[in-house]
Amino acid sequence: MRAARYHANRDVRVEDVAAPAPEPDEVVVDVAACGICGSDLAEYSHGPRAGEESLPYVMGHEFGGTVAETGADADVAVGTEVVVNPLVACEDCWCCDAGQYNLCRNLVVVGAQRPGAYAERVRVPATNVVPLPDGVSPETAAVAEPFTVAYHGLLQSPIRSGDDVAVVGMGPIGLATVQLARDVGAGTVYASGHREARRALAAECGADVVVDPRETDFVETVRENTRGGADVAFDVTGTESGYADAVGATRPDGHTTLVGVFEDAIEADIMEYVSAQRSATGSAAYQTGPRAGEEFGTVLRKFAAGDLDPEPLVTSRIALDDIESEGFEALADSDSGEVKVLVRP
Numbered sequence: 383m384r385a386a387r388y389h390a391n392r393d394v395r396v397e398d399v400a401a402p403a404p405e406p407d408e409v410v411v412d413v414a415a416c417g418i419c420g421s422d423l424a425e426y427s428h429g430p431r432a433g434e435e436s437l438p439y440v441m442g443h444e445f446g447g448t449v450a451e452t453g454a455d456a457d458v459a460v461g462t463e464v465v466v467n468p469l470v471a472c473e474d475c476w477c478c479d480a481g482q483y484n485l486c487r488n489l490v491v492v493g494a495q496r497p498g499a500y501a502e503r504v505r506v507p508a509t510n511v512v513p514l515p516d517g518v519s520p521e522t523a524a525v526a527e528p529f530t531v532a533y534h535g536l537l538q539s540p541i542r543s544g545d546d547v548a549v550v551g552m553g554p555i556g557l558a559t560v561q562l563a564r565d566v567g568a569g570t571v572y573a574s575g576h577r578e579a580r581r582a583l584a585a586e587c588g589a590d591v592v593v594d595p596r597e598t599d600f601v602e603t604v605r606e607n608t609r610g611g612a613d614v615a616f617d618v619t620g621t622e623s624g625y626a627d628a629v630g631a632t633r634p635d636g637h638t639t640l641v642g643v644f645e646d647a648i649e650a651d652i653m654e655y656v657s658a659q660r661s662a663t664g665s666a667a668y669q670t671g672p673r674a675g676e677e678f679g680t681v682l683r684k685f686a687a688g689d690l691d692p693e694p695l696v697t698s699r700i701a702l703d704d705i706e707s708e709g710f711e712a713l714a715d716s717d718s719g720e721v722k723v724l725v726r727p
């Protein structure tokens with residue numbers, strides 16, 4: 383079968399590799415589409431993060447498809463349309479024992495430590511596939527992964543209907559967070575993003591006030607229009623300035639959920655918490671293991687009901703052969719207007 387394998391920085395090659403065969407508790411999924419994640423882009427430019435010893439390997443963890451083969455113990459029918467939860471928990475550590483599979487100490491990721499879905503087919507544990515509801519195609523389901531990251535972040539927040547919300551970072555997860563805030567009945571939603579095309583999308587996704595933080599002071603904008611700040615904020619940038627804008631935009635006793643992945647340590651003013659009794663919570667991916675379908679399932683039902691709409695986020699659908707030029711390189715170009723690129727192997 384054909385697969386795009388990561389060999390080195392800016393060196394991804396589409397090659398013929400052996401087709402996977404399922405272990406007894408696994409299934410093989412025929413991939414309909416796999417989204418390119420910001421983490422894949424970081425890997426492409428700055429990797430390998432999964433370690434030199436695993437090179438070359440197949441990335442891709444945001445995917446939907448159809449079950450093509452099943453192992454003897456897999457309780458899924460061939461032909462079932464599914465999305466795959468790419469986090470494989472050990473089910474043996476204390477976090478797994480506590481049901482917090484997303485915090486598993488031995489987490490393995492499909493598309494990093496296991497072969498991913500920039501390939502025609504991929505082998506995954508049967509417990510990691512989530513059947514699709516009517517009305518959601520396997521291709522659309524590929525976008526469920528970033529929405530589920532955003533949904534897990536929402537569940538870590540005390541957000542309530544009527545709350546003013548600040549979302550910093552308008553990548554796919556930030557845009558999904560804006561849609562989710564709307565879905566829970568947020569008051570005013572303030573959004574901040576660097577790329578023009580993404581700010582336009584933020585408004586389309588339901589943000590009321592959208593700023594470019596390089597031109598307009600985001601914290602001032604939120605504070606001026608609220609009673610001293612937003613009730614809750616989300617940092618979806620993983621950067622020092624994004625973090626500062628999120629926490630700074632919250633009112634006294636406000637809460638910030640940290641969803642972004644920080645590559646480096648940052649400087650933070652802890653007195654923003656102490657003197658104004660603010661709080662913050664980290665959010666780690668989404669539930670998995672025996673609970674693999676919980677949060678993914680909610681997101682899929684919201685797709686089916688029209689409460690969330692992944693379609694505006696999908697800016698391109700490309701062939702596997704074009705993954706470097708039209709995928710990674712296009713996403714790295716901040717003027718390209720790309721948000722979510724779906725690769726169709």
Ligand SMILES: [Zn+2]
Nearest residue numbers: 419420444527
């Ligand atoms: Zn991702």
Ligand SMILES: [Zn+2]
Nearest residue numbers: 472475478486
């Ligand atoms: Zn574990």
